[in-house]
Amino acid sequence: MTGPILIADLGGTNLRFALTDGQSAWEETSMEGSRFATLDDAVAAYLARIGRERLPERAIFAVAGPSDAEKMVFTNRDWTVPVAPLRERFGLKQLAVVNDFAAVAHALPHLTPDDCRTVGAQRDGRPGPMVAIGPGTGLGVGLVVPDGRGYRVIPGEGGHATLAAQNGLEERVIGYLRNLHGHVSAERALSGAGLADLHDAVCAVEDLPARRLDAAAIVAEGATDPGCREAIGLFTDFLATVSGDLALTAAASGGVFIAGGMVPKLGDLFDGGRFRRRFTAKGRLAGYLDPIPVRLITHRESALLGLSRAAKTILKDDLDTSV
Template identity: 40%
Template sequence: MTLLVGDIGGTNGRFGLVDGDAVRPRAVRTLANDGFATFEDEVAAYLDAAPERPDRAVLAVAGPVFGDAMRLTNRDWLIDGHALERRFGLTRVALVNDFVAQAAALPHYSADELTPIGEATPIHAPKAALGPGTGLGVAGLRPAGGGWIPAPSEGGHIELAAIDSEEFAILQALRRDFGRVSAEWALSGPGLARLHAAAGAVAGRGDAAIDTAEVRTRAEAGDVHALASVALYLRLLARFAGDMALTLGAQGGVYLCGGVVPRLSALIDPAAFRAAFEAKRPHDDLMRRTATVIVTSDVAGLIGCAALAGPAPERDGASR
């Protein structure tokens, strides 16, 4: 049987096909959500160009999942499993949170898809997957028998805290403009641009607003203000990663997923990142032993969907 796997964020949908009980996708294609009025239209565009029709589907979607239908957190799209089954002749469509899929993928990477930050190495123990994209996703993964069980989380929406006067002033500037400052608001992909603008306002520079890609480009070119904004972003992200490690008991490692962190990897100071991650007194020693790893696979969510699908069911016995 052929499985359709999809990783659906606020900006893009990535799709692929998986054969039998494999986890590696083929016929992978990424589609921009802005090109489609509905999610079903996007699926149709992928399937119209696919080499064959799948029998069932597992779709990772950006937002909480309860039952067979949900709306994306950062795009007003309804994703309805039953409607997809009827329209595309699928025996079963399962919806999972996108970071549950990211967590489920963790045991299935090759070594060249993982880049460590610091010297600590992952162990066989509970893990955490987190990462900035359109939003800020979080999930846990716990060993169970001979396998793993992912645990959903909306940890990206916790309150973001400052630890010094500079951070307090910058977060206060964000709060004046946007109200509540969640971790996602500052540490999602767009969050870097927001932090840069707030830092400029606090410093009285009055910089013209620029997007996250431009902040990164300027930082790579050596612009001191952009470098300071990236350093702040990474410091806050490292502290948030440490908070999630403690919350989820992730002694097996914290994995930074999604496309944003790999694009910033050349600007990461491992020592500074680890210092911020580990500063969790009275648990500094525990944190020093907890690995931090960048996931560089561009099909992570699809691998996770395939891992969550389990063995292909017999057509007559398929059930929710």
């Protein structure tokens, strides 16, 4: 089969589409998912926007949720999409489904120094596994492991691992979140909605005036309002703890890479030095973590980059299994 491949990064808030030849991407378009009742409608809108005379025969969709080759399940959107009817409607001979952070992880080996900035102390890292973590609408996690011939991407749902406290304030905050949600996963704190809940929790346990703010308002008042400032500090600490746990688990000598929309929106309120101190605060293993670099991905569309570079490899795989 010849011709371009349709690639899509289907997040909890935005749907990003492009075409690729397996090297570069073009016709990149981002659309708000809330505009569409179904994924079919969004795909049709993208194809109409770019005015294609002939539909691509192959596609790869990266989905924010535990999906597989039979159906796409969106964790932070009320969509469950059977794959076969979608493939048939658009005349696709191949449609592969991958985890959204598998797509980000595929980008890591292809990022240049201009695509990232260092968080905290500069570290060069060593060849070895790399971890992607991304707070946004949810919390994504992906792993890249060298395999002797290149690398292998291992997707997962690490954002739903249980969040742990490191001090009394965090214990009280997690207790508040537990009363609200039951199980307190990392995503319950490390997401847009999570930052809003952290602010509510701080106000409750610190006896500050209660007022419900969304993430954008918390960032806007982060430099002046005590509750907002404390919530952002907790967000930073929790993200560092989870990132450090992942680095230990994966032996991520190649580095930890922060993706997602939340950290860039924090701007100067995100304290890289504070993050770095908490990242290495693992007792006897602090020295193990110290050489591991942490980088914030600044590439505009890292998931599409990953899908583009890995497209031919993904589409060679047996499409009866997820990637």
